[in-house]
Structures are given as structure tokens and as C-alpha cells.
Amino acid sequence: MPNAEPSTPAAATRDAGSRPRPLEDHEPSHRRPLGLVLAAGAALLLGAAVWAIPREHAPLPAVAHEALRVALPTWHILEPVNEVVYGTRGFDTFGETFLLLAAVVGVVVITRGREARRGYIGEEEAGARERRQDDPPSRSGRAATEAKEGEAEEEGRGRGPATPDAEPLGTPAPERAEGMTVVVRGAVRVISPVLAVAGLYLAAWGYSPGGGFPAGAVIVGVVLLAYVSLGYKRIERVVRPGIIEPIELAGATAIVALGVFGLVFKGSFSANFLPLGQPETIPSGGILQLFSGSELIEVATGLTIAIFGLLGMGHEWSDDTDEAQGEGAGEGDGDGTGGSR
Amino acid sequence: MIVVNYLAAAALFATGLYAVLTKRNLIKIVMGLSLMEGSTYLFLISLAYRAKSTAPVLLSPPGHLGPRALAHGNVADPVLQNFCLTAIVIGVAVTGVFLAVTVRIVQHYKTLDADRVRDLRG
Numbered sequence: 001m002p003n004a005e006p007s008t009p010a011a012a013t014r015d016a017g018s019r020p021r022p023l024e025d026h027e028p029s030h031r032r033p034l035g036l037v038l039a040a041g042a043a044l045l046l047g048a049a050v051w052a053i054p055r056e057h058a059p060l061p062a063v064a065h066e067a068l069r070v071a072l073p074t075w076h077i078l079e080p081v082n083e084v085v086y087g088t089r090g091f092d093t094f095g096e097t098f099l100l101l102a103a104v105v106g107v108v109v110i111t112r113g114r115e116a117r118r119g120y121i122g123e124e125e126a127g128a129r130e131r132r133q134d135d136p137p138s139r140s141g142r143a144a145t146e147a148k149e150g151e152a153e154e155e156g157r158g159r160g161p162a163t164p165d166a167e168p169l170g171t172p173a174p175e176r177a178e179g180m181t182v183v184v185r186g187a188v189r190v191i192s193p194v195l196a197v198a199g200l201y202l203a204a205w206g207y208s209p210g211g212g213f214p215a216g217a218v219i220v221g222v223v224l225l226a227y228v229s230l231g232y233k234r235i236e237r238v239v240r241p242g243i244i245e246p247i248e249l250a251g252a253t254a255i256v257a258l259g260v261f262g263l264v265f266k267g268s269f270s271a272n273f274l275p276l277g278q279p280e281t282i283p284s285g286g287i288l289q290l291f292s293g294s295e296l297i298e299v300a301t302g303l304t305i306a307i308f309g310l311l312g313m314g315h316e317w318s319d320d321t322d323e324a325q326g327e328g329a330g331e332g333d334g335d336g337t338g339g340s341r
Numbered sequence: 342m343i344v345v346n347y348l349a350a351a352a353l354f355a356t357g358l359y360a361v362l363t364k365r366n367l368i369k370i371v372m373g374l375s376l377m378e379g380s381t382y383l384f385l386i387s388l389a390y391r392a393k394s395t396a397p398v399l400l401s402p403p404g405h406l407g408p409r410a411l412a413h414g415n416v417a418d419p420v421l422q423n424f425c426l427t428a429i430v431i432g433v434a435v436t437g438v439f440l441a442v443t444v445r446i447v448q449h450y451k452t453l454d455a456d457r458v459r460d461l462r463g
Contacts, residue, residue, distance in 0.1 A: 028365045028454065035363035043355030050347035050384070056392040064418040071399065078399040080419035081426075089423055096427045103434030110441040209398055213426055299430065306437040313444050 076276040077285040078207045085211060086291040090270040093291070094259060097298055101252055104302040108245075111309035119240045120312035121232040162231065178231030188229040195222045203296040207284050212292040216299025223304050239308060244301045251297030258287050258294065346387035353380035365455045367446060371439045378432035382425050389421035397422070 029035075060068075071083040085093050165182050167173035179185060199218030202210035226235050238244075262271035274290070277283030285292075353376055360373025397419040443453075450458050 028456070029363045030365055030456070032363050035359050038362055039355045039359035042358050043351055046351035046354055047348055050351055051344065053347070053388070056343040056390055058391075060391065060416070060418055061420070064420050067419050068397065068399075068416065080397045080399070080416075081422045084419050084423040085426060089420070092423075092427065096430055100430055100434045103438050106438045107441045110438070110445055209396070211426075213430060303433065303437075306434075306441075310437065310441055310444065313441070313448075 072279065075272070075285055075288060076279045077288060078279055079209055079211075081209070082206050082211050082285070082288060082292065085213075086285070086288040086295075087272075090259075090291065093295070094255060094270065097252065097255055097295065100298065100302050101248070104248065104306050107306045107309050108241075111313045113312075117312075118242065119232070119236045120308040122312075162233070178233055180229045184229045188225050192222050192225060195225070199300075200296075203292050204282055204289075206282075206289050206292045207280055212295025213299055215292075215296045216303065219296070219300035220303045220307070223300075224307065227308075239304065241305070244304055247297060248301035248305060251294050251301065254294040255291065255298065258291055262287065343387050343390050343392075346383060346390075350380045350384035350387065353377075353383065367443045367453050367455055367458075370455065371436065371443060374439065375432070375436055378428065378436075381428050382432075385421050385425040385428060389418040389425075391415055391417055 067080045067084045067088055070088065071077050071080040075083050075087050077083050077087075161167060161173060161177050163179045163182070163185070164173055164177040167177070195218060199215045199222065201215075202218065203212050203215035206212075223235070223239060227239070232239075259270040261273055263269045265271075265273040270287070270291075272286040272288075274283075274286040276286045282289065357373040357376030357378075357380065360376065361370050364370055364373065394415045394417050397416040446458055447453055452458065
């Protein structure tokens with residue numbers, strides 16, 4: 001928790017009432033013996049259950065044989081796992097995709113700020129600075145505002161330099177800077193295109209191990225590397241809700257369209273309606289490859305939205321609104337008296 | 342000896358369950374749930390394993406097996422690998438939602454302690 005320790009002694013006395021107490025030395029817990037008994041019981045039950053299930057010498061189940069049998073003749077694809085994911089059990093993957101989408105929508109709804117924002121990170125601070133200039137906080141709110149600023153500064157948000165290269169050693173500037181040092185930035189600039197191509201390769205060459213899910217995870221990794229090394233300002237033009245949310249929904253629409261086209265042209269949902277290419281070529285799987293590519297988009301943008309939504313949640317402490325109403329202080333500045341209720 | 346993996350998965354699941362039942366720190370509860378998810382991945386992948394088998398890829402099988410021979414041969418179970426892939430994606434999605442809810446709870450109640458999150462304020 002960022003504000004378990006107030007930044008200065010003055011802040012400590014001022015906020016003693018409103019800040020949460022530091023975590024206790026011994027960790028509080030619930031009904032430890034009961035938990036131990038239940039967990040041990042679950043372990044015994046599961047252990048007994050898994051003891052009896054087939055082990056490594058059992059024959060493959062019929063469904064696995066079926067997947068291996070149809071992969072090459074029916075789908076012209078050499079990778080049964082991809083064939084199962086996007087072909088035989090495509091409807092399962094369809095449902096999973098929309099579970100992911102529902103979770104992303106849930107995260108977006110939960111993490112959304114009170115005001116519409118263009119980007120994910122840092123806008124609330126810029127807005128707060130502007131608001132303070134136009135509408136200086138009342139006396140009771142000022143202390144809280146200063147405490148908040150100190151907190152933001154401590155976390156390196158708001159006022160740090162763009163890069164720590166020109167900053168002297170031994171100052172807190174490197175922690176406050178937007179980006180990381182030139183070594184890290186250089187390494188990330190070199191490695192990012194390689195990683196991005198590797199991610200796309202995983203999805204495009206879907207007839208060998210890979211597919212849209214791992215590829216999407218690799219693309220998310222590239223975005224996160226760029227974020228931590230260069231800072232949010234450098235990727236702000238691309239990683240913002242106005243761009244990646246439509247891409248996410250386009251991926252979801254493509255998946256629905258693939259399923260419905262199968263229904264229209266071949267009479268069953270998610271059936272292959274495209275000509276199959278030669279095995280070991282990119283178009284070999286028919287709609288499998290398109291499905292995989294749509295999953296790449298879906299996973300990459302969905303996880304990016306969820307991660308940046310969490311990163312940009314900001315400090316919208318609840319007391320801001322109700323205290324502000326209570327004492328008529330400026331909006332967002334009233335958490336100085338939070339503990340007194 | 343793959344049964345060791347099965348038992349390890351059961352033990353991991355029970356460890357996660359213990360954390361969820363006894364911890365009061367919300368982040369630790371989410372970690373316990375993630376541990377339970379992880380035990381599922383281990384279990385599914387172990388269940389897919391077959392002795393002396395190869396990966397379920399028909400691209401260039403080892404030895405003198407052609408792709409068609411391999412299709413009837415000794416490979417890991419691709420269907421269970423698919424289940425594991427599904428489980429991973431769902432696990433990530435669910436953990437993301439849990440963490441978002443946790444941050445909002447912390448902002449609202451100013452505590453991570455699940456026991457203090459009881460009263461309805463306002």
C-alpha cells in the first residue's frame with residue numbers, strides 16, 4: 001500500500017487519523033485450525049481421487065485419438081493442439097474469448113475514473129494541477145492536497161524528468177523519471193521488434209506449435225516492456241482507450257463473424273468455409289488461422305486494457321467525494337478529516 | 342511416476358485453499374486463488390503426459406514415424422493441453438477482475454483486511 005507510511009513527520013501527525021494504520025507485525029488470520037483441517041481434508045480427498053485416475057501408461061482417450069486423426073486430413077494442419085483449440089473445440093474457445101471480453105469489460109467498469117479520460121495514466125494529475133490553479137483549495141483541503149502531491153512525487157508520478165540520464169547520481173531523480181536509463185531503453189528498443197515479430201510468427205505459423213493465445217501474451221509483453229522502459233508518455237499515442245478498445249471489439253466481431261459465416265455457408269457454427277491450403281503453409285488451416293489471428297488481437301488488446309486499467313486506477317479515495325460535500329471544500333481535496341467520523 | 346505431479350497439484354490446491362480460508366489480507370486471498378488456478382494447470386498438463394511420448398505435433402516426428410503413423414502413436418494428449426490453455430486465459434481474466442475489485446475495496450475502506458470490510462458506509 002502506497003500510503004502506509006506518511007512521507008514527512010508533519011504529514012504523519014496531520015494524517016494520523018485518516019491514514020490506515022501500518023500493517024501489524026503479526027499477521028491477523030481467521031480460524032487457522034479450521035482452515036488447516038479443511039485444507040488438509042481437501043488435500044486428502046484430492047490425493048485419493050488423483051491416485052485412482054489413469055497414469056502415464058494409460059492409452060490416450062478416444063477424443064484425443066479423434067483430434068490426432070482429423071487434424072491432417074480434415075484441416076490440413078500439423079498441430080493437433082491448434083486444431084482442437086480452434087477447430088474441434090472451437091465453440092469452447094469462442095466461449096472462453098467472450099469470458100475474457102466480459103472480464104475486460106468488468107475491469108474497465110471497475111477501474112474507470114469519474115471523468116472521461118483520453119489516456120490511461122497520469123491525466124488525473126495534470127487535471128488536478130490545472131484545477132488548483134483555477135480554483136485554489138480551501139484552507140482545510142490544502143494540507144491534504146500537499147500530502148497527496150508528496151505521495152505522487154514519492155511514487156515518481158507527475159513531476160519527474162523524462163529520462164534519468166542527465167540527473168546526478170545519489171538523487172531520487174532516477175526513481176522519479178518517466179523512463180529508465182539509456183541502457184535499458186537501448187536494450188528494449190533492440191529487443192522489442194524481435195519480440196513483436198516472434199509473437200506474430202507464433203500466430204501466423206499456426207500449423208506448428210503456437211497460436212493466438214501465446215502470441216497475444218507476447219505482444220502484451222512488448223507493450224509492457226515499452227511502458228516500463230520508455231514511460232507512458234512515449235506510448236500514450238497508441239496505448240489509449242480510444243484506440244485499443246475498438247481494436248479489441250473488432251477482434252471479437254471477427255470471431256463472431258467467422259462462426260456465423262460457418263453457419264451460413266456450411267450449415268454449422270464455426271465450420272470451415274475457406275479453401276484449405278497445402279499443409280505446412282500459412283493458409284493451411286482455413287478458418288483456423290483467421291480464428292487464431294483474431295484471438296491474437298483479442299488477447300493482446302484485452303490484457304493491455306486490463307493491465308493499463310489497473311495501472312491507471314489512481315488515488316480516488318472514497319472520502320474525496322463525501323468529505324467534500326460535508327465541508328464544502330474543493331472537490332478531491334477533503335481527505336484530511338477522514339478518520340473522524 | 343507422474344502420480345507425483347498429481348499429488349503435487351492436489352497439495353498446491355490445498356495450500357491455495359488454506360490461504361483463501363485463513364488469510365485476511367485481500368491480496369493474499371487473491372494469491373491463494375491464483376495458486377489454486379496454478380494447481381489446475383499442473384494437473385491438466387500432467388494428465389496429458391504419456392510415458393515415452395512426444396509432443397502432439399505432426400510436423401517432424403522423431404525417428405522414422407511419418408505424420409500419419411504418429412497420429413495413431415504415442416503422443417501427449419492434445420485435448421488436455423487445450424484445456425490448460427483455456428484455463429490459463431480464464432485464470433488471467435479472473436485474477437485481473439479480483440485485483441481491480443481489491444484496489445477499489447482498499448480505496449473505499451482504506452484497509453486490505455477482509456475482516457474490516459464489513460460496514461456499509463454512506
